[in-house]
Amino acid sequence: MTSDSFATGPSSAPPGCPAHSGPAPLYGPEFAADPARTYSQLRRYGAVAPVELAPGVPGMLAIGYEAALEVLRDPITFPKDPRRWQATVPPDCPLLPMMGYRPNALFSDGSVHARLRAAVTDSLARVDPNLLRGYVESSADLLIGRFAANGEADLITEYARILPLHVFNSLFGCPPAIGDRLVEGMSGIFDGLDPEKSNMILGEAIMELVALKRSRPGADVTSWLMAHPARLTDEEMLHQLVTLLGGGTEPEQNLIANTMMLLLSDDRFAGDLSGGSLPVEDALDEVLWTDPPIANYAVTYPRQETELAGVRLPADQPVVVSFGAANTDPSLSTDRRAGNRAHLAWGAGPHTCPAQGQGRLIASIAVEKLLDGLPDMELAVPADRLTWRPGMFHRALTALPVRFPPTSVSSRPSPAPAMSRPEPPAPSAPMPPAAEPRQVAAAGAERPRWWSSLVGWWRGR
Template identity: 75%
Template structure:
């Protein structure tokens, strides 16, 4: 595939590009990755209808890209100018002034604020938040004998933990998750982006007036001196990392435990190693399957592939982790997978994410012994979208049990215990009622 074939206006259908969208890809992404490997470590693909790009499927090639921000910078604005304003990829790939889309000194400053604030979260307190909220959720369906672990557990639990970590009233948090879910789905980019942006703006305003012992307040007080606009965009990044991918990690791990013979045997024998199951999922079914997008400013060679200037280069964590050149032996306890990224943009919250998922799974197995899938694993459906690896539902059944719901008790002084806002300070629906930086959230989609 030559650079000319990636030129603006080329037709992927006539160029033979394999699509990373649609139900076929969602059902069998491994088949697509296998076909792409015939091109080598990086292959031309169709990211969305009419939008070409390159997918890095080789492990070493992925590492080389992730560790070289000079050759592979993160700023997408030159690419954005070439796509339609309603492109479904924009919610996940459009420029935002945050640590994910910046490089150099700007990245160092913004990332320091994020990592320093996350480091202040006490792991024992975090575990307590997960345990209490998990117990409360399980108590709601334990006596029924069946549940959908997506809608009744994995989708809700990260939201409740997020409320505690970020001091976020539930009336705001509900819309944060609604907006982020819509962004990952890519079905209505502008609506999802507006829901998310408005909710985060409300959280920033609320915490300016009500600071507490939470990540939002610590970000505001950081020596980096983040503006409200910068706060909004860092929080959007953290919400994205803390809700949708966490939901998928919990659900994908439970699917593995309930469907894989090796783990099923351990489960029945009482010798289950949850951490091993988490690592297995992060190797083979990472919750973020394809992301870490970069945009080389000039035509670049990567392991024999020619990458066109200003076109997206997407890292396939799922394909790189299952690269046939890697040995499949001895992966127990091996955390060299790329599910958390690598290089200067490595996920700063991987410890938090891992703890939340492990406790969430541990609680299910402890409270609901005898759990099994209510459908054969091959009949479960996966949500479309190239970015995530996400089930639509995970129905299970188990012997009904009575689980008393714990009384939620938040740590003293935590803003997480603040009551929901009776009347949220929501932006006016007209563009004139929003700050300039809020209006740019809409402008990005419209090419303004």
């Protein structure tokens, strides 16, 4: 980035501030431990600041609330297709698994985006919220029952990571063996550790799910996507599922864990808990404002040099929206967060998260079940000793150790309810008959021809 890539900024700066040493890095243990410190320093530039997204990879970060909202609401000035930028970075760039082009709704605009998003929203609309609630409750009871008698647990590995996987497997008709690898791959991509390996684990697992549902469609989101009038290709199916998985497991885990940490460590909420009140919804609002599970994303790529909040943005360079920084913009007129849903944690504009209702429902039930089942739970270590996973995209704890009086809670799973409505609403066009089932290749058998082409495409051949 050249020195004239932005129009505002201090002419001189004290040591330790980003302007003194160049663009601030959004990676490494220091950023993971205290991103708010970096955001605070970056505000010296104004509402938009130059940053280093990965070693040697520059970008611009929208840290002001109004600036972030402008980016999110203006897909013409700020399009989502990254391919021109992508051609300028090496193929092993650790950002590519999260920022590289995929033919899905997240990386498209206009009529292409409308078609792909319709398939997603129509399919998600067929999920009955009452049945979803019942399934989350039964899954939570099962998981709590596994560690309730131990008197201690890590709420990340034993609860928050597993519960969204159970829900995803049910919603998408995904066998647990495939689901485990989906989450392994997606977690590695968010962390930015060995992204090539993580990307391959994720891609191969999703391709197996697509092959399974082509052979045996059912009452699940994957099958509904396949049967939608948008008639998604196998490649489009693959990348729609990547987006849905990315939004449905890793961020959900973080929302559950960050809310539990707040409830167990903040006197404002701990005091209410001791009085018998469970302010779960207020805690969720607080987390979505101050520690959103996706901290920096919604990346856009202006096709020509443009201006945002008085700052010149280079053409084809990433403009990343910092949900964590924008939500805590000091210029916001109020700091009242309980019941305030004006945060940007779910995005805004045409790319707003299509599953925010389901996401909030799952998190609130997951937290409520923990507080109901283990009411005397407390952190096993001081809150300031908790550590955070690396990576700029998420706000994610490495562990959340807790202790509580051992209790006996049944871990027998309740029968999982069906996920679909008895009479699903009609989508935007008549649903065509399901495709003729195809046989899934047995282990070692020849894969269908489309499988080989997808594998080659995923691997960049």
